[in-house]
Every structure is written in structure tokens, then in C-alpha cells.
Amino acid sequence: MNAVDxxxxxxxxxxxxxxxxxxxxxxxxxxxxxxxxxxxxxxxRYGGNIHSLTSTQYEECIEAVFDICKDPDVYDDxxxxxxxxxxxxxxxxxxxxxxxxxxxxxxxxDTCYYNASFNIEKIKVAERLYGLRLTMxxxxxxxxxxxxxxxxxxxxxxxSYVFNDMSDEIGFIYPSIVVTCKDSGxxxxxxxxxNTTTRIKNCTNGEVLTMNAETQxxxxxxxxxxxSEDFNYEFFCIGNTYDNRRNTITASLPCTLxxxxxxxxxxxx
Numbered sequence: 575m576n577a578v579d580x581x582x583x584x585x586x587x588x589x590x591x592x593x594x595x596x597x598x599x600x601x602x603x604x605x606x607x608x609x610x611x612x613x614x615x616x617x618x619r620y621g622g623n624i625h626s627l628t629s630t631q632y633e634e635c636i637e638a639v640f641d642i643c644k645d646p647d648v649y650d651d652x653x654x655x656x657x658x659x660x661x662x663x664x665x666x667x668x669x670x671x672x673x674x675x676x677x678x679x680x681x682x683x684d685t686c687y688y689n690a691s692f693n694i695e696k697i698k699v700a701e702r703l704y705g706l707r708l709t710m711x712x713x714x715x716x717x718x719x720x721x722x723x724x725x726x727x728x729x730x731x732x733x734s735y736v737f738n739d740m741s742d743e744i745g746f747i748y749p750s751i752v753v754t755c756k757d758s759g760x761x762x763x764x765x766x767x768x769n770t771t772t773r774i775k776n777c778t779n780g781e782v783l784t785m786n787a788e789t790q791x792x793x794x795x796x797x798x799x800x801x802s803e804d805f806n807y808e809f810f811c812i813g814n815t816y817d818n819r820r821n822t823i824t825a826s827l828p829c830t831l832x833x834x835x836x837x838x839x840x841x842x843x
Contacts, residue, residue, distance in 0.1 A: 582665065582690070583672040587642060590662060595643045597697050597705050636688060636712045641697065643705040654703040659696075662706065666692040671713045686717040686839045716743065718836040725832045728825035729756075738819040739812050742840040746813035749835035750787040755779055756828040763831065766822045768811045775804040777827065785809060787835065 578593045579586055587593065642662075644652045671689035690712045697705035719740075726735040741747060746768055755761065755777045764771040774783060774792075782795035790809060794801045812821050812835065825831060 577676045579677045580674065581677045582674045585665065586677060588645065590658070590665070591645050591648045592642045592662070593645045595641050595705065597641045597643075597707075635715050636710075636717070638710045639707065640710075641705050641707050643697075652704055654706070659703065659706070663694060666708065667694050674710070674712075685720050686841050687719070687836075688717050689713045717839045717841055719839050721834060721836050723832065723834050725830065726823070727830050729828045733826075734822055734824040736820060736822050737812075739814045739821055739837065740819065741814060741838040743838040744814060744816055746811045747835055747838070748787050748790070748809050748811050749833045751783075751785045751810050751834070752832040753783040754830040755781045755783070756830070759827050761829065762824075762826040763810055764824045765810070765812060766824075767815070767818065767820065768813055770808055770811055771806075772808050772810045773806040774801070 579588050580594065581587075644654060644658075646652060668691055671691055674688045674690040675685060688710075690710050693709045693711070695707040695709075696703055697707055724737060728735070739747070753761070753763070756779060758779045759777060760773065760775045761777045761783075762771050762773050776799065777783070778796055778799070781799065783792065783801075784794075785792045792801055792805055792809075812833070814821075823831070
């Protein structure tokens with residue numbers, strides 16, 4: 575890890591007067607995993623001459639190990655006190671995954687976040703505590719970028735919009751969407767790349783429809799609208815193939831559509 579600071583749950587390591595460091599004094603090439611390890615399930619055919627692919631899945635979530643110590647530009651005494659150790663444990667060692675990212679203005683890459691938590695080991699010299707080894711565990715086999723928000727006004731004059739999905743993962747993502755209807759009728763929102771159509775019947779002018787990406791729940795601002803009966807349960811999606819990132823979105827009724835999603839980034843800290 576070629577950085578000195580990180581952000582975790584809205585706080586920075588340097589807020590505590592600490593930096594990322596390396597207590598390993600060995601030299602030479604350092605080879606690390608690139609994450610996103612895929613397991614390929616195959617079936618043998620023709621006496622073992624051909625192995626056909628039957629399924630794939632990510633085998634593990636991203637993990638990383640790195641050390642931290644007091645910043646020598648801040649402290650003269652680099653020994654970590656018991657109070658300082660407990661403050662760091664309270665911040666980093668929690669029973670939940672929280673937002674983590676490397677923070678270094680000199681590193682030239684897109685901001686990449688992870689949902690992470692840490693196990694912590696003490697690094698002692700002559701029984702005095704000078705460092706901590708952090709083992710980071712995440713809930714995904716990849717990271718994700720900054721939240722993207724797009725808002726479009728569909729009309730008879732402008733019934734479609736185009737945007738490029740910049741995720742590193744080939745496939746589909748179900749974003750959160752908010753639709754504000756500007757006419758009454760049956761609403762259809764289609765994406766040509768995904769070959770899907772989200773259909774909601776009996777919409778009303780001024781009605782606001784919300785689809786939550788995490789819960790996969792649809793709701794309406796009009797309580798009397800029996801949305802469960804009028805929805806075709808084809809949730810709106812965006813995506814990309816290896817050769818094509820272009821999503822063409824079409825709406826059958828005048829409306830405002832807001833899309834919220836986080837692109838997948840295949841990188842590790």
C-alpha cells in the first residue's frame with residue numbers, strides 16, 4: 575500500500591496522529607492479490623480432452639493487511655499509549671462494515687471505496703507498543719466508486735437519453751430510481767442494452783415512484799395506487815457488455831427520471 579492516510583467512517587487516520595507504515599524490513603518485489611478472484615466450475619468431456627464451463631462465482635471478498643504507527647512529524651515519542659490504542663480499537667474494530675478508502679493526494683486513480691472492518695494485532699519492540707497491524711475484511715470481492723446521480727426529463731420531444739455505465743464489472747446493476755410522472759397513464763421505462771422494460775400501470779400526473787436498489791422495494795407517493803397490482807416486477811437496470819457501455823433509456827410517458835448508483839471498481843488498497 576503506497577499511501578500514508580485513509581478514511582474510515584468519515585474520520586481520517588491522521589486525525590489520530592497516525593500514518594500507514596511498514597514494519598517489515600525485507601526487501602525485494604512485493605506481489606499482492608488483485609482481488610476479484612473467480613472460481614470456475616467445469617465438467618469434463620471427451621475423456622478429459624475438453625472441460626466445459628458450467629458456472630462461475632467470486633470466491634472471496636477483498637482483504638488487505640497493513641501497519642500503522644504514530645506520525646514522527648507530529649510526535650517525538652512514538653510509543654503508543656494505552657489510551658491511544660483503545661481509541662483506535664474503538665474506531666476501527668467494530669462489528670459492522672463501514673466505508674473505507676485510501677486518502678492520498680499524490681496517488682493518481684479514481685476514488686475507490688470499500689465496506690470494511692478490521693482485526694488488529696499489536697507490534698511491540700522490547701515489549702513497548704510502537705505499531706498496529708490491521709487486517710481489513712470487506713463484504714464484496716471488489717470496490718465501488720463515487721455515487722453517480724443522473725436526472726433526465728422525458729417528453730414527446732425528448733423520449734430517450736443515453737449514458738455510459740463505467741463499471742469495471744461486466745453485467746447489470748439495479749440502481750435506485752425516482753420517477754416523477756408528468757402525465758397520467760401506463761408508464762414504461764426501457765433500457766435497450768439490458769433488453770428490459772419496467773412497466774407500471776395507472777400512473778397519475780404528479781405521482782412520485784421510488785425503487786430502492788438495496789431492498790428492491792417499489793413505492794408510490796399516492797397511497798391509493800395499488801402499486802403491487804400494477805407493477806410488472808421488472809426492476810429497472812443499467813449495465814455494460816465487454817464491447818458496449820452505451821445505455822439508451824426510453825420512457826413512454828412524460829416524466830422526470832433520477833438514477834442513483836455506484837459503479838463497481840475492481841481494485842484493492
